[in-house]
Amino acid sequence: MAKRRGIEVSIAIAEAAALAEVDVVSAYPITPQTHIVEHLAELVANGELNAEFITVESEHTAMSAALGASLAGARAFTSTSSQGLALMNEIVYIASSMRAPVVMALANRSLSAPISIWNDHSDVMNERDTGWISIFANNGQEAYDLTFMAFKIGEHPDVLLPVMINFDGFILTHVVEPIYMFDKEEVEGFLPPYHHPYALDPERPVTHGPVGLPDIYTEAKKQQEEAIRNSRKVIDAVWKEFDERFGRRYNAVETYKADDAEVVLVTQGSVTEAAQVVVDEMRKQGRKWGVVEIRLWRPFPFEDLKKALCNGSIKCAVVLDRAISFGGPLGIVMSEVRAALYNLSDRPMVVGVTAGLGGRDIRFDEYVRMFELGEECLKEEKEPDRVIIVGLRE
Amino acid sequence: MIEVKRPKEGFLSVFAYRMAPKEELFTRGHRACQGCAAALGLRLAMKAAGRNTIVVNATGCMEIVSSPYPYTSWAVPWIHVAFENAAAVASGIESAIKVLKRKGRLDPSKKINVLVFAGDGGTADIGLQALSGMMARGHNVTYVCYDNEAYMNTGVQGSSATPYGAHTTTTPAGKVKFGQGYWKKNLPEIAVAHGIPYVATACPSYPLDLIRKVKRSFELEGPAYIHMFAVCPTGWGIPPAYAIKAGRLAAETGVFPLYEVEHGRYRLTLDFEKGLKPVEEYLKFQRRFRHLTPEMIKLIQERVSAEYTRLKIMEETTNRPDYRSIAGI
Numbered sequence: 001m002a003k004r005r006g007i008e009v010s011i012a013i014a015e016a017a018a019l020a021e022v023d024v025v026s027a028y029p030i031t032p033q034t035h036i037v038e039h040l041a042e043l044v045a046n047g048e049l050n051a052e053f054i055t056v057e058s059e060h061t062a063m064s065a066a067l068g069a070s071l072a073g074a075r076a077f078t079s080t081s082s083q084g085l086a087l088m089n090e091i092v093y094i095a096s097s098m099r100a101p102v103v104m105a106l107a108n109r110s111l112s113a114p115i116s117i118w119n120d121h122s123d124v125m126n127e128r129d130t131g132w133i134s135i136f137a138n139n140g141q142e143a144y145d146l147t148f149m150a151f152k153i154g155e156h157p158d159v160l161l162p163v164m165i166n167f168d169g170f171i172l173t174h175v176v177e178p179i180y181m182f183d184k185e186e187v188e189g190f191l192p193p194y195h196h197p198y199a200l201d202p203e204r205p206v207t208h209g210p211v212g213l214p215d216i217y218t219e220a221k222k223q224q225e226e227a228i229r230n231s232r233k234v235i236d237a238v239w240k241e242f243d244e245r246f247g248r249r250y251n252a253v254e255t256y257k258a259d260d261a262e263v264v265l266v267t268q269g270s271v272t273e274a275a276q277v278v279v280d281e282m283r284k285q286g287r288k289w290g291v292v293e294i295r296l297w298r299p300f301p302f303e304d305l306k307k308a309l310c311n312g313s314i315k316c317a318v319v320l321d322r323a324i325s326f327g328g329p330l331g332i333v334m335s336e337v338r339a340a341l342y343n344l345s346d347r348p349m350v351v352g353v354t355a356g357l358g359g360r361d362i363r364f365d366e367y368v369r370m371f372e373l374g375e376e377c378l379k380e381e382k383e384p385d386r387v388i389i390v391g392l393r394e
Numbered sequence: 395m396i397e398v399k400r401p402k403e404g405f406l407s408v409f410a411y412r413m414a415p416k417e418e419l420f421t422r423g424h425r426a427c428q429g430c431a432a433a434l435g436l437r438l439a440m441k442a443a444g445r446n447t448i449v450v451n452a453t454g455c456m457e458i459v460s461s462p463y464p465y466t467s468w469a470v471p472w473i474h475v476a477f478e479n480a481a482a483v484a485s486g487i488e489s490a491i492k493v494l495k496r497k498g499r500l501d502p503s504k505k506i507n508v509l510v511f512a513g514d515g516g517t518a519d520i521g522l523q524a525l526s527g528m529m530a531r532g533h534n535v536t537y538v539c540y541d542n543e544a545y546m547n548t549g550v551q552g553s554s555a556t557p558y559g560a561h562t563t564t565t566p567a568g569k570v571k572f573g574q575g576y577w578k579k580n581l582p583e584i585a586v587a588h589g590i591p592y593v594a595t596a597c598p599s600y601p602l603d604l605i606r607k608v609k610r611s612f613e614l615e616g617p618a619y620i621h622m623f624a625v626c627p628t629g630w631g632i633p634p635a636y637a638i639k640a641g642r643l644a645a646e647t648g649v650f651p652l653y654e655v656e657h658g659r660y661r662l663t664l665d666f667e668k669g670l671k672p673v674e675e676y677l678k679f680q681r682r683f684r685h686l687t688p689e690m691i692k693l694i695q696e697r698v699s700a701e702y703t704r705l706k707i708m709e710e711t712t713n714r715p716d717y718r719s720i721a722g723i
Contacts, residue, residue, distance in 0.1 A: 023490060023493045023497070024486060024489050024490055024493060026485075026486060026489075050493070050496060050497060051493060052489035052490070052492055052493045054485060054486070054489050055531065056482065056485070056527060057523060057524070057526065057527030057530075058523060058524075058527070060478070060479060060482070060524070061479060061482035061485070061523075061524050061527055064475060064476070064479035064482035064483045064486065065482050065483065065485045065486030065489065066486060067475060067483060067486065068450070068473070068475070068482070068483035068485065068486025068487040068490070069487065069489055070490075071473060071487075072448070072486065072487040072491060072494075073490060073499070073500075074486075074489070074490035074493060074494055076486070076490075090476060091475065091476060091479065094475055094476060200448045200471040200473060200487065202445055202447065202448065202470060202471060202506060204471075205468065205469055205470050205471045205472070206471055207461055207466040207468055207471075207472045207473075208471075208472065208473040208474070209461075209474035209475055210461035210463040210466060210474070211457070211458055211461050211462045211463060212463055216464075
């Protein structure tokens with residue numbers, strides 16, 4: 001039986017990759033993910049993990065090497081954050097387009113300038129359209145479980161896509177949490193050995209990454225789109241199997257006290273649990289609030305979200321964005337939520353807020369303010385076009 | 395005077411079509427220009443590498459001409475990812491092979507060569523960092539840079555491997571500027587500085603020399619860098635039929651000396667006892683050099699002579715018994 005022990009979340013994530021017996025780790029040091037790769041390097045150095053650890057000279061190379069290893073038939077893992085991910089961007093897009101099921105642990109962090117090593121979701125939102133399966137974890141246990149499951153999802157023959165697991169930099173990576181850690185026997189048989197049907201093999205030569213002339217490019221992209229859309233079946237099946245075997249349930253959209261709520265906060269990542277605390281406190285004062293979390297970011301869970309938000313009770317969904325799309329409506333998640341509900345006649349009002357940029361704490365009263373903003377908009381019957389920044393100093 | 399044994403295959407090159415392995419692994423039907431020496435070089439390198447090879451190709455001429463989906467010229471596993479990261483992708487593949495062999499998922503006794511082809515832009519400019527990382531880490535990869543001395547695939551733009559004075563579309567010969575304004579980056583020496591087991595220059599005009607060098611690179615454990623001269627009739631402004639001759643002249647004038655450095659020990663694999671031909675013979679029939687003034691040609695001649703002398707000194711020095719004993723070669 002899994003033992004629950006206090007462990008730094010970064011170390012736990014590294015242990016999840018080690019549990020999956022990764023073959024190749026290629027990673028570049030970048031705060032706050034550094035502990036993850038340091039721990040993997042240590043496991044390799046001590047002979048506890050039989051893997052190749054490539055100390056690459058850049059993030060661009062980290063992803064390039066992982067892609068190469070993955071298509072050569074090795075289970076590949078990397079971890080990054082922020083600027084590193086931005087530098088990787090070119091190959092992030094290519095990795096999904098070449099169907100290399102790399103797993104990447106992403107310690108979410110803001111982008112420069114001004115340079116900031118602290119947490120928000122600017123980095124992952126910048127990669128929104130790169131074709132990766134993208135999943136958010138709220139706490140260390142989830143980061144551990146989801147990292148382990150990511151291999152099973154991405155490597156499934158019906159999927160063959162890379163997976164990124166998002167967890168908030170520092171807020172999660174650098175805290176010690178009690179986490180149920182599996183031992184090898186316990187997960188026996190859960191994760192099948194990695195096999196890429198079109199691996200680089202001199203016995204069966206294949207050409208990977210050819211030129212796509214205009215007569216084929218559109219079709220190639222359509223195939224890729226279908227692949228990530230179809231991955232949903234596998235994601236659900238893996239989460240179900242995990243629940244049945246280990247008793248922890250993961251859903252594409254998670255709800256908290258949303259059944260009878262009038263206003264919900266739509267969240268991603270570690271703010272979810274903070275918002276739940278706020279809801280619990282404020283319900284004592286009779287406020288009918290709840291939380292809806294978009295755990296599965298890509299493929300986007302349209303149906304689940306509609307079901308969660310159009311439950312007959314919710315009148316306003318306040319979407320908390322932790323990044324800004326400059327010159328647009330500001331809120332990336334807000335825009336997507338609004339677009340997902342656009343056709344529904346009984347949809348709740350969608351109000352966007354952004355907060356917690358570059359590591360700024362979101363205080364209790366600021367969460368309350370977000371819910372209240374939703375209530376005010378309801379009262380005025382006005383759905384603001386743009387996101388309201390909460391906690392902004394005048 | 396140190397006696398250096400040189401390979402004798404030079405004059406046998408005319409029989410290359412009979413002496414080279416028959417099997418074609420970079421096959422016909424690709425879309426390279428007429429007279430493309432890079433394509434010929436790849437074909438020869440593949441004969442040397444053999445069937446148990448995984449090829450990593452950087453974006454560039456050779457990638458474009460050989461893989462327009464659904465066609466492919468490659469009879470071996472081949473991968474192209476991006477422009478600047480061929481060495482990085484190769485690092486990942488080589489690491490994968492290593493760990494899969496260790497874990498018994500690949501037959502440990504089977505040798506799989508990892509061979510990179512990248513142009514001079516993808517090597518000297520945008521891919522230099524990835525190449526340096528790969529060499530420093532010691533991956534067992536042979537990296538062949540096919541150097542056609544500019545970004546030919548995108549329409550002849552200057553790279554840092556473009557020779558001094560050459561006209562390209564981004565270093566045009568105008569009224570106040572006269573082509574490429576600085577000297578060609580010395581990539582083989584950058585590779586040597588990494589202390590890797592094998593560095594060589596090669597040219598498809600000397601096919602047996604090229605084949606031998608690629609073979610040698612795979613015999614030695616660790617990274618190898620082969621800088622392959624690749625005459626580009628389209629970009630240089632010469633008739634396609636002159637491609638082989640231009641490559642020979644580059645060697646004969648000392649513009650592109652053929653040498654190898656094995657564990658730090660230099661050897662000119664082709665030397666000219668009667669001395670080098672003047673560089674003008676190489677420059678004069680190429681459109682990219684036709685604007686050169688006598689002063690510029692003189693500068694180039696001085697530079698070429700000095701570099702050739704330096705190589706001779708390096709050869710002499712690194713073959714001395716005292717140097718060899720302290721270097722352990």
